[in-house]
Amino acid sequence: MEVSRRRHWLNRTLLALLGLAGLAAGCWVAVAGLDARGQLPFALPSWWPSGHPRAALTDRLDAAGPRDHDWWPAAVLGCLTLGLLLLAGWLLAQTGPREPRRLTLRRPAPGAPGRAKPAPHAPTLRTSALSGVMAAQASDLPGVRRARVRLSGGARRPRARVTVVLDTGADPRAVLTALCAGPLTHARHSTGLPHLPSGLRLRVATPGRRRAR
């Protein structure tokens, strides 16, 4: 949950900033070019940078003369490496959340069903075992063609992501209710988790061509 929320904000912010940068650069170059051609239908405001952006940039670069210093190649290398690392990190952040290998089981405390605490040497369960059972139970529900379950989040606070493909005659509301009452509740009970936040995605199998006219 936390990871996905952070990724969400990271993506949105970076996309907005890149979009803004592209818009600004594109407008600058295009307007400067049209202005030089005399094809601009309006007068530029006084604060608009005069001259073509390329000239402005190269002039400034040449004036400052960073290329003449011997640290210039190293600086370019460093910037490129840093950029590559950051971009690779951004790319890797798009892969799905990692599945914990094992889940920590909790024993429900007597009298307080919602307050199960992990024991000092709490037993653990292989995550794939639980998700496999959940998927099998979900596929057995009426109207469900197949189901896939992935558990993400930490070992103590897992999150279930369930993708269900329904038959074309299925009743999504009934399936949703059955999923919650069945696999999700069973998973909660069998792991002793107070709640298992779940994201369910229901799809429908594409119908065959049996209704040809």
Place this chain on the structure above:
Amino acid sequence: MSTASEPEPPKSPARGRAPHRAWSARRGPAAVLALLGCGACVMLLYDQVAMGYGQPAAPWRTHTKDWLADTPGTSGWVIGAAAILAVLGVYLMVIALTPGGRRRLPMTPPAPSVRAVLDRAGATTLLREAALRTPGVTSARVHVRGRRRARVRVTVAYGEVAAVRAALHEELLAATDRLGLADPPRLRLTAAPAPVRHGNDPHAHGAPAGSEAR
């Protein structure tokens, strides 16, 4: 002409208060941009290192440099590329600032910690199947637009159009209810009798005047 009808409110009390719409994480555009950036960085880095070892700059680099130096800023190519860049920038900003996820219709959550969505394509399929179950309907086209509206166009092969349309309405209301959506789409039905086949015109689907039942 055709009716815009509100389906029966489902039994859930959450009707009218749609659950918090999940914003798309925009993983696809982010991955594409990151991948492009990584590629550019790798190419530049490789070339920079090669130049550090005394190799000449790669041809693509000298070509680009020369082209940039030789092409005046008034060139149509430069202006066109800049315009495309600006449009891409606007697109990225729109992508960043809008919720997205329009193809996932939120369902009424049966439990507070559960969030469920139904694919829009799936909803379309189910509504179409429901329309085709109605006696007299031989072909149906369903178009779920946005997240609020569903347009259903059917061809009635036999029976009275108005009666078939009423039955279809019932069937679709039930089907919409069964979808379990938090914000059920409003239905717009159009029923047209099957075209009389004179000649050989498979596209004669045009509804004669007054045949769209109210």
